Amino acid sequence: MIEARGISKRYGEHVAVDDVSFEVTRGEVVGFLGPNGAGKTTTMRILTGFLPPTDGTALIDGHDMLTDPLQARRSVGYLPEMPPLYPEMDVEGYLRFVAAIKGLPRGARKQAVERTLARCGLLDVRRRVIGSLSKGYRQRVGLGQAIIHEPPVLILDEPTVGLDPVQIREIRALIASLAAPGPDGIQHTVILSTHILSEVEAICQRVILIHRGRKRLDAPLAQIVQGGQGLEAVFARETARDEATAPEAASA
Ligand SMILES: Nc1ncnc2c1ncn2[C@@H]1O[C@H](COP(=O)(O)OP(=O)(O)OP(=O)(O)O)[C@@H](O)[C@H]1O
Ligand SMILES: [Mg+2]
Incomplete structure (x- = not known):
């Protein structure tokens, strides 16, 4: 339903998204995670056709954003940060x-x-x-x-940011209901970004984690938390992994 094929985005020398690929199937709700500046919004804007990638492309419901942009854009609903x-x-x-x-x-x-x-x-x-x-x-x-x-596909950038706990619950329930087959036969495939890990545990079946523009993890939630390891520990591990080799860390 959603296929990211080798998406990259460079701003001058800065690589915001680096060769990211993944697939999401119908009815899935995927949590898109990563620290601030990881490249989540940039990737989502590319998936929705709002931003051209430097490399790669996205297929939405089989329509290639590069060669069939009108149909591809028609197949996606986008809730931007603002x-x-x-x-x-x-x-x-x-x-x-x-x-x-x-x-x-x-x-x-x-x-x-x-x-x-x-x-x-x-x-x-x-x-x-x-x-x-x-x-x-x-x-x-x-x-x-x-x-x-x-649209069969929904891309939601931090849909619950700034809401109170009651509203957060209501919006989460709404998102979950959008992904379930509705009475009208419409079922959405959802990618949502969030910094609230409990949100992922509440409504997502799968997690894609990016860090410094690269995909670090792409697995079913059940598999990630298997063995008692919480999502928070996994997040910390994946985002700390190459801190020592980062230019900022090296010069510090
Ligand atoms: N128009 C732009 N020009 C230059 N750099 C940009 C531009 N847009 C984004 N970036 C850079 O690309 C990187 C990824 O940004 P992005 O907004 O995708 O991150 P994010 O994962 O959504 O972060 P957050 O959790 O803070 O929303 C950042 O380093 C950001 O500074
Ligand atoms: Mg963002």
Whole structure:
């Protein structure tokens, strides 16, 4: 459903993402982990077609982002670190606007908006102005803009950052429900980045860990925590591994 093939991104001399490959199959929820600056957001922006890679490509639902960008982009919903919300619009109006710019046929938009409002728990705030909503509700609207065109793939960059514990639980439940087969037959494949390791343990089946732009770990969660080793210990081990050979460490 998602295939990253040798993705690299260089900014001048700086290698932000270094030859990253992985595959995610339908209905999987994958936790994308790594310390600050590891390259998570950069990889996600490449997977969604927002940023061209220096090397490699991504296949979304079989569509190559390089050779078939329109179909590939249509197959993915993206919640960026800062969702593109318009604070002065009301929730329903904003979703109608997103449905239009995502190219949904006029006749299908109303139903898509209703389905999205229901799925994201937004029915009660549909007439509220986005700028007046709490952060958790704004995040639901952000998720709404990602799913309104029913993409098979969702890429969520730190979807629960800055939320209170209750809202975190609600957003997690929402993400889990998006990955389960819905009554409408829609089932999403999800990659989400997070710094909350318990979040990964709560909703992800698989973990991909990157550090300094390189993939360090790609395994089922059950396998990682097998033998009593917590995810936190694994994270610490994988991100400390070559600290001694890093240029900063060498010159210190
Ligand atoms: N436009 C840019 N120009 C130059 N360097 C960039 C640019 N965007 C990102 N980088 C660098 O690429 C590296 C990876 O950044 P990225 O934002 O992908 O990390 P991240 O894993 O998402 O981190 P965080 O957990 O802090 O969100 C960092 O060293 C960052 O400084
Ligand atoms: Mg990031």
